[in-house]
Amino acid sequence: MPASSLEQIVSLAKRRGFVFPSSAVYGGLGSTWDYGPLGVELKNNVKRAWWRSVVYDRDDMEGLDAAILMNRLVWKYSGHEATFSDPMTDCRACKARPRADHVFVAQKGRDPKGIAEINAAIAAKELACPKCGAKDLTEARPFNLMFKTTVGPVDTGDQSGLAYLRPETAQGIFVNFGNVLDTMRRKLPFGVAQIGKAFRNEITPGNFTFRTREFEQMEIEYFVKPGEDEVAHQTWIDARTQWYVDLGMRRENLRQREQDKTELAHYAKRCVDIEYRFPMGWSELEGIANRTDFDLKAHSRSPENPDAVGELRYFDQEQKKHIVPYVIEPSAGADRATLAFLCDAYDESLVKEPPAEEIAKLRELVQSFAKSVEKRDAKQMEAETKARLLAAAEKVAAGLPGTLPELLALSDDADANRIEVFKKVRGVADKLGEEFTRTVLHLHPRLAPITVAVFPLKKNEPRLVEMARGIKKSLQAAGLRAVYDDTGAIGKLYRRQDEIGTPFCITVDFQSLDDQTVTVRDRDTMGQERVGAAEVPGALRAKVG
Ligand code: GAP
Numbered sequence: 001m002p003a004s005s006l007e008q009i010v011s012l013a014k015r016r017g018f019v020f021p022s023s024a025v026y027g028g029l030g031s032t033w034d035y036g037p038l039g040v041e042l043k044n045n046v047k048r049a050w051w052r053s054v055v056y057d058r059d060d061m062e063g064l065d066a067a068i069l070m071n072r073l074v075w076k077y078s079g080h081e082a083t084f085s086d087p088m089t090d091c092r093a094c095k096a097r098p099r100a101d102h103v104f105v106a107q108k109g110r111d112p113k114g115i116a117e118i119n120a121a122i123a124a125k126e127l128a129c130p131k132c133g134a135k136d137l138t139e140a141r142p143f144n145l146m147f148k149t150t151v152g153p154v155d156t157g158d159q160s161g162l163a164y165l166r167p168e169t170a171q172g173i174f175v176n177f178g179n180v181l182d183t184m185r186r187k188l189p190f191g192v193a194q195i196g197k198a199f200r201n202e203i204t205p206g207n208f209t210f211r212t213r214e215f216e217q218m219e220i221e222y223f224v225k226p227g228e229d230e231v232a233h234q235t236w237i238d239a240r241t242q243w244y245v246d247l248g249m250r251r252e253n254l255r256q257r258e259q260d261k262t263e264l265a266h267y268a269k270r271c272v273d274i275e276y277r278f279p280m281g282w283s284e285l286e287g288i289a290n291r292t293d294f295d296l297k298a299h300s301r302s303p304e305n306p307d308a309v310g311e312l313r314y315f316d317q318e319q320k321k322h323i324v325p326y327v328i329e330p331s332a333g334a335d336r337a338t339l340a341f342l343c344d345a346y347d348e349s350l351v352k353e354p355p356a357e358e359i360a361k362l363r364e365l366v367q368s369f370a371k372s373v374e375k376r377d378a379k380q381m382e383a384e385t386k387a388r389l390l391a392a393a394e395k396v397a398a399g400l401p402g403t404l405p406e407l408l409a410l411s412d413d414a415d416a417n418r419i420e421v422f423k424k425v426r427g428v429a430d431k432l433g434e435e436f437t438r439t440v441l442h443l444h445p446r447l448a449p450i451t452v453a454v455f456p457l458k459k460n461e462p463r464l465v466e467m468a469r470g471i472k473k474s475l476q477a478a479g480l481r482a483v484y485d486d487t488g489a490i491g492k493l494y495r496r497q498d499e500i501g502t503p504f505c506i507t508v509d510f511q512s513l514d515d516q517t518v519t520v521r522d523r524d525t526m527g528q529e530r531v532g533a534a535e536v537p538g539a540l541r542a543k544v545g
Contacts (some may be wrong), residue, residue: 015040019036166196
């Protein structure tokens with residue numbers, strides 16, 4: 001059963017060391033997350049798979065790693081200083097600060113033509129605060145999303161040291177276009193790939209790592225001759241969609257969405273989003289834009305840009321003249337892709353039916369939890385939280401035992417844990433979960449944080465331990481991420497590895513000592529086969545690909 005809510009993914013991610021709330025010892029910092037030991041492996045594998053596909057497997061690509069801090073003028077001429085903003089409005093009644101364009105769309109059922117139309121609607125009292133309903137909104141103002149910082153030891157106050165944390169990695173590629181062209185002696189078409197951090201002071205971050213203020217992008221700028229851009233654009237849209245499918249993402253959970261003209265960024269002629277069906281609904285995973293010659297022209301010396309030192313252009317041997325290439329930009333988020341792979345891989349199911357009396361007891365506890373929530377007044381619990389917990393409790397109680405996985409996901413919910421009886425709910429649910437449910441991450445072997453785990457059948461049998469450790473070493477020598485574990489019964493060890501997506505487990509038993517074979521267990525089929533210990537590293541390497 002796939003995850004029905006993002007909470008199930010968040011819960012697993014925290015419990016098993018994929019992602020932790022950042023600076024938790026000081027109460028955290030809203031919407032910032034740290035990747036734990038397994039999360040960093042997963043995200044690194046996503047980035048590695050991307051780099052391999054767009055750089056190593058092609059002949060027309062180069063890599064780059066540009067600085068995060070750049071000359072402020074980059075952001076002036078890219079258009080970000082003037083246009084990289086969201087219109088915000090304040091509610092005078094409840095002090096909420098919603099995005100004015102979102103309020104307009106939600107209440108008028110169409111996109112506004114611009115900030116002037118939004119403000120006309122606010123002045124005419126046609127728009128209401130989405131939080132409290134008051135028609136008392138301030139004029140919408142643009143709020144720039146770029147984080148500012150100061151370069152140098154002294155803030156002189158005159159903005160001479162002003163710099164931005166880059167809001168996209170793309171500009172680092174544009175301003176290096178000439179360097180890559182000259183040093184690598186490339187002919188069009190060719191592209192440059194880059195992975196790196198980007199920062200946006202998002203007004204509404206949320207949905208776990210889906211939208212954060214610090215995130216990582218995997219961007220390509222693919223330079224083509226004008227006129228060849230539309231075909232190249234479509235080719236990249238299809239290639240990038242296929243990349244997710246090749247790494248195991250279900251095709252039915254992916255779709256391509258054409259941006260309409262009002263959504264297009266100031267530089268784009270056409271943009272198609274690859275969307276993923278996240279538990280919270282279809283949302284953007286990657287955008288693939290035709291940026292035309294906007295950026296290379298913007299950073300070239302011209303009457304509009306007297307600050308640039310030269311021109312970013314290409315000498316076309318066929319036409320014997322300089323041209324400005326068009327750019328196709330497949331722009332993916334490393335964090336979003338990692339989250340989507342996690343969601344897609346997640347599978348939680350009941351392995352056998354728990355006893356009816358245990359389920360009846362749990363249902364009663366959930367119902368008394370719901371009653372306690374119901375009793376909370378507005379001072380004790382926000383209406384939104386109350387409604388959320390009541391809906392969850394009702395759904396769980398009605399669907400037990402099938403909803404046991406959802407109940408387990410609620411275990412980490414801070415609001416639920418404020419209700420005393422929830423501790424009892426958790427106690428019973430955890431016990432049943434341990435015995436009757438199985439969580440598996442069906443991650444592609446190339447993405448799984450750990451490729452193979454090796455167990456001795458008995459940890460107090462030195463010959464088994466020695467052989468298991470030796471096999472683990474041979475797997476490491478073959479470049480595989482391998483771990484040794486003897487801290488539980490084999491069944492329990494399998495379950496632990498299933499939950500973190502380890503595709504293969506190897507057990508060394510007494511037969512292994514006689515014939516040098518081991519059992520290789522497949523996470524997805526749970527099938528086991530005996531393989532010669534010496535062949536295992538090569539066989540698994542081939543499966544990872
Ligand atoms: N250079 C083009 C560009 O930056 P974008 O659509 O704003 O385009 C590209 O961003 C990708 O970066 C998105 O599809 C998403 O995967 C990721 N991304 C953007 N903002 C993000 C955020 N606040 N948190 C996490 N990922 C984000």
